Amino acid sequence: MTLVDVSGLDVHYGDLQVLWDISLEVREEDSVVSIVGPNGAGKTTLLKTLSGILTPTNGSVEVLGQDVSRVPSDEIVERGFVQVSEERNLFGDLSVEANLRMGSFTKRENFAENRDMVFEMFPVLEDRRDKNARTLSGGEQQMLAIGRGLMAEPEVLAFDEPSNALAPQLAEQVFETIEEISDDVTVILVEQHVDRALQLADRGYLLENGRIETEGSGAELLESDAIKEGYLRG
Numbered sequence: 001m002t003l004v005d006v007s008g009l010d011v012h013y014g015d016l017q018v019l020w021d022i023s024l025e026v027r028e029e030d031s032v033v034s035i036v037g038p039n040g041a042g043k044t045t046l047l048k049t050l051s052g053i054l055t056p057t058n059g060s061v062e063v064l065g066q067d068v069s070r071v072p073s074d075e076i077v078e079r080g081f082v083q084v085s086e087e088r089n090l091f092g093d094l095s096v097e098a099n100l101r102m103g104s105f106t107k108r109e110n111f112a113e114n115r116d117m118v119f120e121m122f123p124v125l126e127d128r129r130d131k132n133a134r135t136l137s138g139g140e141q142q143m144l145a146i147g148r149g150l151m152a153e154p155e156v157l158a159f160d161e162p163s164n165a166l167a168p169q170l171a172e173q174v175f176e177t178i179e180e181i182s183d184d185v186t187v188i189l190v191e192q193h194v195d196r197a198l199q200l201a202d203r204g205y206l207l208e209n210g211r212i213e214t215e216g217s218g219a220e221l222l223e224s225d226a227i228k229e230g231y232l233r234g
């Protein structure tokens with residue numbers, strides 16, 4: 001089954017077009033699909049369109065078999081598409097546990113069970129469960145953002161630059177966590193760490209200037225001239 005099916009997508013901010021004729025596919029059998037590309041390529045814009053925050057001017061977006069291009073974002077979450085945004089969007093004055101509760105609005109009946117699963121994955125969050133989110137370190141906040149995403153029991157979990165602003169060792173931990181999550185949930189991974197994102201990916205897309213320049217398996221992209229010349233060093 002195709003979990004996400006995007007075809008001929010154009011997206012504008014006012015008069016400014018930033019995505020051009022984007023087509024991509026995320027299948028149920030994919031563990032990780034990575035979308036890589038430089039600053040300003042349109043990666044966040046694409047994820048925001050998939051999660052219903054932005055409305056496309058042309059083209060179609062199907063999530064879990066249904067057209068969502070005119071569906072509000074909380075309904076898209078309910079259908080199983082959840083995004084961990086770049087800004088993490090935590091509620092800083094609420095506790096760790098309360099933030100997890102916010103993530104479970106579509107699956108309230110499973111709150112305790114899912115919270116315990118998140119605490120098992122990130123024991124440090126259990127230690128801090130009563131602390132306000134804003135008192136957490138950057139790495140812990142990223143764990144909380146991921147945990148909150150999992151509380152909705154997604155079929156597809158999309159990450160927007162999850163390693164952003166983290167020290168290399170923490171970034172590596174985040175990639176390992178994403179790999180673990182991808183055993184159960186299909187992951188869309190937007191990253192500027194191109195090598196790491198493509199190593200994890202079954203399939204990948206290179207987005208440049210609002211257009212898909214290259215696509216293929218993670219291994220094919222790592223060997224492609226476009227990626228080697230533009231994005232990999234050494």
Ligand SMILES: Nc1ncnc2c1ncn2[C@@H]1O[C@H](COP(=O)(O)OP(=O)(O)OP(=O)(O)O)[C@@H](O)[C@H]1O
Nearest residue numbers: 013016018037038039040041042043044045046192
């Ligand atoms: N709210 C907005 N209004 C107008 N233009 C915007 C807005 N948000 C983004 N843009 C523009 O759209 C283009 C794509 O931006 P986007 O944030 O999607 O890129 P990105 O690939 O996520 O970049 P980054 O790697 O820096 O996160 C850029 O030229 C950006 O300046």
Ligand SMILES: [Mg+2]
Nearest residue numbers: 043044045086
């Ligand atoms: Mg971005």
